[in-house]
Amino acid sequence: MKKNISIKEIAELSGVSIATVSRVINNNGRFSEETKKKVLKVIDETGYQLDYSAKTFRMKKSFSIGILVPDITNFFFSNLVEKIEEILFNQGYTTIICNTARDIDKERTYLNILEGKMIDGLIIISGADQFSYKSLNPNKHIPYVCIDREPKDNNNIFISSDHYQGAYEATKKLISNGSLKPAIVMHKNYSSSAKERLRGFIKALENSQLTYLENESILHLPSDKIQAKKFIINFLSQSTIDSLFVINDNLALDIISYLKATEISIPEDIQIIGFDDIPACKYVTPQLTTIRQDADTIANTAVNSLLNLVNGTSNFNKKKKLVPVKLILRDSTLQ
Amino acid sequence: MKKNISIKEIAELSGVSIATVSRVINNNGRFSEETKKKVLKVIDETGYQLDYSAKTFRMKKSFSIGILVPDITNFFFSNLVEKIEEILFNQGYTTIICNTARDIDKERTYLNILEGKMIDGLIIISGADQFSYKSLNPNKHIPYVCIDREPKDNNNIFISSDHYQGAYEATKKLISNGSLKPAIVMHKNYSSSAKERLRGFIKALENSQLTYLENESILHLPSDKIQAKKFIINFLSQSTIDSLFVINDNLALDIISYLKATEISIPEDIQIIGFDDIPACKYVTPQLTTIRQDADTIANTAVNSLLNLVNGTSNFNKKKKLVPVKLILRDSTLQ
DNA sequence: TTGTAAGCGTTATCAC
DNA sequence: GTGATAACGCTTACAA
DSSP states (O other), X not given: OOOOOOHHHHHHHHTSOHHXXXXXXXXXXXXXXXXXXXXXXXXXXXXXXXXXXXXXXXXXXXXXXXXXXXXXXXXXXXXXXXXXXXXXXXXXXXXXXXXXXTOHHHHXXXXXXXXXXXXXXXXXXXXXXXXXXXXXXXXXXXXXXXXXXXXXXTTSEEEEEOHHXXXXXXXXXXXXXXXXXXXEEEOSSOOHHHHHHHHHHHHHHHHTTOOOOTTTTEEEOOSSHHHHHHHHHHHHHHSOOOEEEESSHHHHHHHHHHHTTSSOOTXXXXXXXOSBOOGGGGTBSSOOBEEEOOHHHHHHHHHHHHHHHHHTOOOOOOSEEEEOOEEEOOTTSOO | OOOOOOHHHHHHHHTSOHHHHHXXXXXXXXXXXXXXXXXXXXXXXXXXXXXXXXXXXXXXXXXXXXXXXXXXTSHHHHHHHHHHHHHHHHTTOEEEEEEOTXXXXXXXXXXXXXXXXXXXXXXXXXXXXXBOOOOSSTTOOOOEEXXXXXXXXXXXXXXXXXXXXXHHHHHHHHHHTTOSSEEEEXXXXXXXXXXXXXXXXXXXXXXXXXXXXXXXXXXXXXXXXXXXXXXXXXXXXXXXXXXXXXXXXXXXXXXXXXXXXXXXXXXXXXXXXXSBOOGGGGTBSSXXXXXXXXXXXXXXXXXXXXXXXXXXXXXXXXXXXXXXXXXXXXXXXXX
């Protein structure tokens, strides 16, 4: 196999030095219009392609951005990633998507690899714990922004849906629809967004003179689905809870399917509101009322903030950026 | 900013040559147990990290694999990508996921970028047309495998679910359940997998002495959802079609939701079978009977074949690999 | 405006 | 077993 044609050959073929060729290619420095033409002609004829690996190596810059995402099969995440990827692509950046499978070791490994690959920036999506990026090399740090996950050193940029607002509105809606005893359903682990949603839920109760009861107003569903089903059916038949604000749509849809086997009907006996607005919301019966996150705005904000950081363009970035959410009314709530 | 610590420092600090350090790091060539310990200790203490960009540059090998995927928000694809990514990760490869958004230009651009990045191999998932990879440099070609998309030069590797078998079984099931007039529902564009599914559908009709009617047995749904809804309702109320084999679950779920507004009931009036087995199948009412694709096997086969190609391990690879699918019975079919 | 040459961090070849 | 050293393709002072 013939070796790749390099800048050196181009230089020889066009009778100039490699430095000049490099200047022409990158359109930087000075060169005459004539040499430019000459060089470009040879490049065109030979089908020369830049060796990015050499360029990256030399410049310590790769024009690629890493994304850490906990679970790419989750619609909210894949939707977000798709949008981010598209924006970055249009700005000339490649996106390296890393599925961490919520595994902290895998996350660490990826971080190291990305660092070794001279990644220019990093977008961290969600995850249970606060995010702290410690490079093995304390002098090196890749600029990053977090989405829905609080950075540990808190002068880093953090973009998030207004989970508090969403939860507040959802709960208020349940109450104004007549619910006297709403409960929130969550998993065991509290991500920063889950915490905010809980806070919004509690605030809505308070503002409506309802009391938040540690043992009744919050349900922690087991992650095993069989157990979760037993648990929720059991709980609902023994309590006077009459509406559920569920931490995300996937879980809400699970709950709806669990309740199909029972006498409990939605929304008459129990109203349900989810979070995210995944496509499946519209397919279930009853269709799921939910809080829609604005993935477009989140993606745009994240990329802009990150590229500002990477290029040092603007250094007056707000540290925390809250993106409004929207209540989408469907059939799992009254009215 | 202090410069990165390199193999050279490690060499000095441990009193050996850089060549020896390199051998230890890569565990290749000979070195004594003693020097190994010495070097490893220094590496550990200093927190030295390999510079992949230098390694890639030097070796013309990046230990990363590109994936071209048409739409990462589609569950079948994201599920596949997630599995592929996991397998590759465990083999020491990074995965660069490229969402082509079914855009042929974007695909071309990505291909060029990936080539410049010294990608070791390529996995191409689905897409409407046959895939043909032409490098700008005719002497260079990155090894690749296709999933659900036929490669143009047909001695390339091609992995696919047995769409023919799936469609055949689905249709046979509809017929054995009493359907006298099944129809297949598809989009306008025929991917290689869609073609196979159509072939299986037609074969099942033939084998059951049913006739395939060009104007009745096949429905091409408009991509606009409003129009699609009108179209399907109109069609079903005017024809004697009594079962539908739908080209994929997303479309089948759409159809189920369209029919909710009508008198037509599923499965009594119309039986429906989808394809893929996405999670939402279990959430709808009635739950959707479907053909499950075996994403695990597809992912494993694709990665193994590709890595064999990349490493030149085994050169007796079957060119086309068919992965069996499975009928999952739920409530959108009788019995 | 252009050329010379150093240097990025690694691997690989060869000699010892 | 180990060490010198060339080489990979590019960018970028610095010189001319």
